[in-house]
Amino acid sequence: MDTAATGLTFRDATDADVDALVALIESAYRGDSSRTGWTTEADILQGQRTDPEGVLAVIKSPDSRLLTVEREGAVVACCQLEHRGDHAYFGMFAVSPQLQGAGLGKVIMAEAERTVRETWGAREMHMTVISVRGDLVAWYERRGYRRTGRMTPFPYGDERFGIPQRDDLQFELLVKELGRPGPNPRTVTP
Numbered sequence: 001m002d003t004a005a006t007g008l009t010f011r012d013a014t015d016a017d018v019d020a021l022v023a024l025i026e027s028a029y030r031g032d033s034s035r036t037g038w039t040t041e042a043d044i045l046q047g048q049r050t051d052p053e054g055v056l057a058v059i060k061s062p063d064s065r066l067l068t069v070e071r072e073g074a075v076v077a078c079c080q081l082e083h084r085g086d087h088a089y090f091g092m093f094a095v096s097p098q099l100q101g102a103g104l105g106k107v108i109m110a111e112a113e114r115t116v117r118e119t120w121g122a123r124e125m126h127m128t129v130i131s132v133r134g135d136l137v138a139w140y141e142r143r144g145y146r147r148t149g150r151m152t153p154f155p156y157g158d159e160r161f162g163i164p165q166r167d168d169l170q171f172e173l174l175v176k177e178l179g180r181p182g183p184n185p186r187t188v189t190p
Contacts, residue, residue: 005107013059013066018052020075025050028094037097045162058092069108077108081116087124088116109143117178125178128171145174
């Protein structure tokens with residue numbers, strides 16, 4: 001049995017989750033609390049990673065879901081899934097810094113991929129990662145994502161995305177082929 005998956009509940013976020021989700025995302029990426037885990041961006045970006053308005057916009061969007069993961073009633077992880085035609089976009093991924101490194105991220109990625117394949121028939125998952133985050137890019141590559149070399153500029157000057165501490169930040173598109181959706185074993189009847 002995968003102990004990382006033990007006791008997890010997956011559900012769509014609601015308006016009532018906004019504050020907890022903002023706190024989770026900020027703790028995973030910014031400030032001293034993020035240094036507990038390995039996903040910190042504290043050395044390359046200061047300021048905020050997200051805000052209540054941004055999280056609420058994802059929750060309210062008809063083409064998005066904010067998959068929320070709980071263990072023992074506490075929000076421990078989340079990720080955005082957005083339907084974009086034949087592919088889905090994966091973003092706003094955060095795991096509580098205290099739980100990072102125990103395999104929880106792999107479990108959430110697998111559930112996110114299964115969800116977009118079965119719900120939307122997505123054949124690929126796309127995401128963007130700050131290209132200088134070599135450790136994070138390598139982690140996604142081990143999950144089957146490939147670097148495309150397609151870059152988009154970091155939004156310098158827009159503090160909603162943080163305050164850059166270096167001048168070489170850009171986003172790289174990573175893509176994973178998901179294949180065809182299969183039957184949902186929870187809905188198949190004998």
